[in-house]
Amino acid sequence: MHQKSHSSASIISSTSPASGDLPASLEEFGLSKYEARAYLTMIGKGSLAASDLAYYANLPRTKVYQTVKKLEKKRLAVVSRQKPLICSAIPPEEAFGEIVNLHERRVRNMRKIVERLQRLSDEGQRPRGSEEKRYFILDPDSALSKISGLVAGARSSITAALDPWGLRLLAQCRGQLIKAATNGARIRFIVGAQCLGSESLSLLPDGIELRMAASDATVSSNLMIVDMTHMVSVDSSNGKAALFASLDAYGALQAKNFEEAWTRAGEAKHALEAQPALAAKAIELARAVENGLAAHMLEYAMNNEDPAGELLEVMERRYGLRVGTMSAPEMLDLVDSALKISCLGGLKHDKSNNIVSLQSKAEGKHVLPWAVVLASYFKRSGNEPRIMQSKQSPQLVHVRLARPI
Incomplete structure (x- = not known):
């Protein structure tokens, strides 16, 4: 025992x-x-x-x-x-195998239930009436290939706002642009001021409507819309692009923004034909006048003061624009170029009557501030100016000088 x-x-x-x-x-x-x-x-x-x-x-x-x-x-x-x-x-595998399989099936079903619940939760968080849209991210090589194909197949329109990167990209699609123009597509590009002097501009084919971005606007990205069906946004920092296969509310907004920018943009032909140094300085002057000098002049007017006396000093001090040392013909050329770029206008000099006439052809772009700039320049040089508003057109202003130039 x-x-x-x-x-x-x-x-x-x-x-x-x-x-x-x-x-x-x-x-x-x-x-x-x-x-x-x-x-x-x-x-x-x-x-x-x-x-x-x-x-x-x-x-x-x-x-x-x-x-x-x-x-x-x-x-x-x-x-x-x-x-x-x-x-x-x-044996354990035989005894418990069916139980284990049953539990595994239950776990899989539970996971599916959780996934469905999560989808319901996501739907609940989404605003009512919303619709999810997708876009594709393209690497630089794929971006060029896709843009080339879209441009070549364009039938009605191609619009683009371009910085130097985007301009170089589309300049590589010269053959495709020619094909699109041949097919009847209207091609319009807005380029930033930083594109002045770029060789890519000379590579663009004839038939493209080209405008320079308004002096108070900066093109800092690249957005292209083809036939109002595809939109491509290109990142200049890395060359990657986002492709939108349809124009929803966001695309329609971008198309509207382009049309507004196109209306405000200046004729690029003069900027491209002018010497790069003159065109660049004209753009700087246009930006200064429209972004700050006009308000400065208004402040003087409200205080019943004459801004012409010290306006050139303000231009030099605040904006780094040294125009006081320029000759009279150089100053007239500069203002003429700035008016053509900023408001599709220009300047005419009537030597026989000592009158300089300034005109704007863009709606909402007034030339009175430009007349004050010229008056300030001539007053400093001892040629007393007199500003006269045209009775025929509010977009036309004359500056009568005391003596010939």
Whole structure:
């Protein structure tokens, strides 16, 4: 008896460390503590008589029969029909495989449910009546290839606002631009002042309507719209492009912005034909007049002061424009160029009557500030000016000089 007890203790000791916390783990499969002990013992010892199973699994003898019958019902064990009862465990993969597969299917279904719930949540966060739109990001090489194809296939219109990068990009599509123009597409480009002197301008084919961005506007990106169906935005910092395959509300807004910018833009022909240095200075003067000098003149007018006396000093101090040392013909050429670029206008000098006439052809672009600039210049040189507003047109102003120039 003493020997059997020792044997039983040694078996329980050898089973317990090997199994670790497996009895508790088996409870996850719906097994009771007794069922878990019995199954683990049969796995380790093989087929056992009921009495031996009770001994090795440390089960009460009164519970062993009930325990193995439950294992058999759960398809985890097989019990012989003859006495003494012999109990055998079903191999784990066979016994628990179906349960594991069932749980895996449940987990997959639960994940699908969570994904559907997330989509519903996203839909709930989206504003009512909204529609998701997509665009494509193109690398520099793909951008050039795609733009070339769009330009070549244009049938009605191509519009673009371009900085030097975008201008170089479209200059590489010269053949495609010619094909689009041949197909009847109207091609209009607005280029920034920083494009002056660029060789890319000379590479553009004839038939393109070209304008210089308004002196109070800066072209800092590239936006192209083809046939009002495709829009391409190119990042000058890395050459990548965003392609929009349709013009929704955002595209329609960009098209409207282009039309407004086109109306305000100046004729580029004169800027391109003029010497780059003169054109650049004319653009600087136009920006100064429209962005600050006009307000400065208004301030003087409200105080009943004559701005002509110190206007040149203000131009030099605030804007770095040194025009006081220029000759009279040079000054007239500069103002003439600035008027042509900024408001499609110009300057005429009537030498016989000592009158300089300034005119604007752009709606909302007044020439009175320009007349004040000229008056300030001539007053400094000792040629007393007199500004006269034309009765025929508010866009025409005359400056009568005291003596010839």
